[in-house]
Amino acid sequence: MADGNQLSPEKRVEYWQRTSKLMWTILVLWFVFSFGFPLFAEQLNAIKIAGFPLGFYMAAQGSLIAFVVLCVWNARAQNKLDREFGVAED
């Protein structure tokens, strides 16, 4: 089994910084869709699209779509990062 410690200490720090940056980016977006939109639902409800009050729609469906996209994005971006640093599994 290849040893993960082959990464030089600098590379290791850089890898973790990039991973952390991705984590924080997604965490902020997660926060916006979890709390940002739903908590302004009352105001957003004034707008109607295809019969849906927008505030209701975001809490019932819009944010859910965003969560799926965030998870897929995370998997892709992190896998790419792993390959870039040569730490992906075989």
Added chain:
Amino acid sequence: MADMNNGDSAVKEQVASGFLGNLGKIYGGYAGGFIGFVLVLAVLEQMGVSNAILGYCFVFLTIGVYAYIGILSRTADLSEYYVAGRVVPPLYNGMATGADWMSAASFISMAGGLYLGGFNNLGYVLGWTGGYVLVAILLAPYLRKFGQFTVPDFLGTRYEGHAARICGVVVLFCASFTYIVAQCFGIGIITSRFLGIEFEIAIFVGLLGILVCSMLGGMRAVTWTQVAQYIILIIAYLVPVVWLSTTRYGIPIPELTYGQALNDIAQLEAKLGVVKAHAGAFLDATGKFSWTEFNNFWALVLCLMVGTASLPHILMRYFTTPNVRDARESVAWSIFFIFLLYFTAPAYAAFAKLEVYQNVIGQPIASLPAWVQNWAQVGGMLTIKDANADGILQLAEFGINQDIIVLAMPEIAGLPYVISGLVAAGGLAAALSTADGLLLAIANALSHDIYFKMIDPKANAVRRLTVARALLVIVALIAAAVAGTRPSGIIQMVAWAFSLAAAGLFAPLVLGIWWKRTTKAGAVAGMICGFGLCLYYLIMTQYFAMPLWFGIRNISCALFGMPVAFIVTFVVSLMTPAPSQQMQEFVDSIRVPRGAVAETGSIRE
């Protein structure tokens, strides 16, 4: 890493035997077979076969299939029993996680909650999906890299010793046990209604269905039955809503058409004098904006999301993938499969409400259809009181429990009974699959973390598996007995479980990976204070009439415990000496997918 090598050889063995290579064909054929079975029953119904027999067919045939898979997947290998041999491909682990995740609360109660509470209960929909983002970015890949059997294993290794492991097991037990009682309750409702037997007996019938899936094959059997259960539950959930959407609005995509239903509901609300609008945000019972509802909304969303990322029966599903990359992809598949149901639940609620407002309210009570009588017999779940004695059903005279709305909807909407049977089979699949996952999480923690790691580290595999199976049966029996006392509503018990897990486990898991400075003393103190405060608030407000703090309901009790856990862990960690160099290297090694996990000095397998 002996067990990883075992996993590799198991991969080859199973690929050679054709099972893993043919998963698509096997489960595709299974789904086709199930649809064929439903069609045959539909024809039988037209030929005049009675509803009772259709109900029996659905309940026993599906349990029979799960039992068959469970028995085929029996195993005497530890890695197979605890982590399904670590061979589960991401797509199938996603489906299994979906079934593991979507319980009686999601399937049976959630749309019912939306029916009754409207917008305010969308907190459940958000909370039970968004948590997967946290699982994906904060925990799953790292726990998979760590690669042991249970979540307390991680705590015991990262925080060196039995103290953290025991705290982990205690939190796991309290959260999972509360959760499993709710599942037994759901199983009781379904089997009672569709087999026509007493609720208390029905629970134990359902229990056999749980045990036969998990006892012989552990995680391996549970994984492959959960995939089968996911397929049934998603078909069962979507069919009635798609049907209603098509007949009502001509488009078979309920997620698009229920905007129209929301409009129709708003008009009927005006006509019936309902002050609390379905789509209105944060309204109280009088239809006015309420800060209490507002605060409870975000508190619940937060607790459910963080609870998602703390519940051991979900986290341990990511121990079963072949590698870290697959664990990540598997989280994405999980949320996609879960999304399919959650995305539809608000439509389900809207259609059910429209049916009731249009076709039930305002009818003469004497001419109400048979389903009203049938459901009124199941533990008072449905009540009709002619308060003003005019013989006409008014909205205020119609009482329906949120736990039966999904199950009763096909009958309310006048769909053939075969659809009711299908929905019951789906609800049963949801409750059984989650109960299996939870039961395994509890029994594994007790047999692996307590018995093997603390009491008898020299026990051989046969003995360990015997203990694991015996504990499984004991925990299941106790859970069923507690459920028989009807302690509370399904969705409330499940929300408690999430709060307990969030307060006790989230801080030590996340900080253990993301903050190397976290010390053993910090983590243990954090777990005790966070979980303790959460439990105190829950028990005092529920049983001793303590006034609510800031009006926050006790389903969100983690709102107080969680920050306390973080703060205490942080402060105590800084007051105690930093973890050893060896431990820091261990943390480094689980942050990188490739390579071995560094030794920590404590005994590992």
